[in-house]
Amino acid sequence: MTDKRLETAAVGAVALMLVAAGFIFLYAPTDALQGPVQRIFYLHVSSAIAAYGCFAVVLLGGIVYLWKENATADRLARAGAVVGLVFTTVTLVMGMIWAKPIWGTFWTWDARLTSTLVLWIIYAGYLMVRRLAEPGRQAARFAAVVGIFGFIDVPVVHFSVTWWRTQHPGPVVINDALPPQMLVAFFITMASTLFLAAVMIAIRYRIELLTDQAAERVVPAQVVAHGEVGTAR
């Protein structure tokens, strides 16, 4: 995608998020029990789903890279990891803000909270591998392996509320527990958030592509300057 198109997409994503905010704050009714703090739910759940999606991109990008050594797949995986980490952070922070008035504490060692925190740590480790491994094939391969193992935690997070007895609320959307107006606000927020995530991945992909191209141009210059080809490790 060209930079111009990415700019348009970014503006569109921000506009959509504002529309979603309108639905969250003006259209959706206030929760009878929880009060206005319940409105956190819309973005909290949407960010979690966006994060799952991003980590799925990391997984698929990793598998395709190991299989075909395709640089595009690796760049997508890189982009997915960064964006997924951002959305996991949003999910965790918004959840904590919600938990303080509702549960009386920011944090509890509940299965879903803990597994989400572990998810965050795993993908922070993924980015750490990228940074510490030798750039190029080694970093891409090692990161792909971490991404494949790390994704095991995603279903654990998702099903934690049904596998264990947890304090975290169970699924409300698929269980038909929401009034129609809340459902509309939720689906609009989710669609906007997923679009935002996709645009963020696209922008990040562009950055990774430019970084790779710049690196390819810099390396030969260094080789000339030092008069030697850098030996591995």
Place this chain on the structure above:
Amino acid sequence: MLVVSLAPAADAAKYAADLGRGTLMRFATIALAVARKDLMSEWRTRELVPALAQFVVLALVIANFGFQFDSRNAPAIAPGVLWMALVFAGLVAFGRAFAAEREQSSLDAMLLTPASPAAIFTGKALAAGLLLVVCEAVLLPALALFFNVPLSFAVVSAVLLATVGMAVLGCLFAAMVARVRARELLLPLLTLPLWIPFIVVGGQAVQAAMGGGGGGASQATGLLIDLDILFVVLTSLTARFVLDD
């Protein structure tokens, strides 16, 4: 030293190839040769196991100061101490598994032999896992002795089953970090979060067995076996990308 560590793997590869036996037999021969080489090297130097044994006993001493043990809270705290000590001992053991290879660049030489990277990796994981089992043979009796908790079959089987998965995963990431900068930093960062399933399930089993609440020891055993299979399969699929980079 280089010759000592290389010869068995190379010989085994040639031996197996000469005989023209099945792939599986060749795989097992190479894996066992690599494991034997690692264990022999440990037997000759006797570096890691005594250090690990001291380490786990020290961990128990520190836990004693951290938790204010008495006879009532011991069954609740001892399982946690067990897993803490085990996890950190494991990190040290698996970190060392590739340290000698790295220092002498013998891993690259091993990879140049016809031996498959997966077989070499299996051998390394087998040896490192066995060394951790030796360390558990010190940790578990010490825990039972110092904290006065029962040492049942359920505890031992949970720890051993967890060791299998922890060893394959730990060795995979140890092989990875052996090739990158800041490896001491990266190994715990990558390994600990992925070991958590073993600690969750193994922890439940040990708590149930030590009488500190929690139920379903047999269910936990089944889950541990499932996790072992999952991680062994995933590791066997990805190991060659890590070793042969």
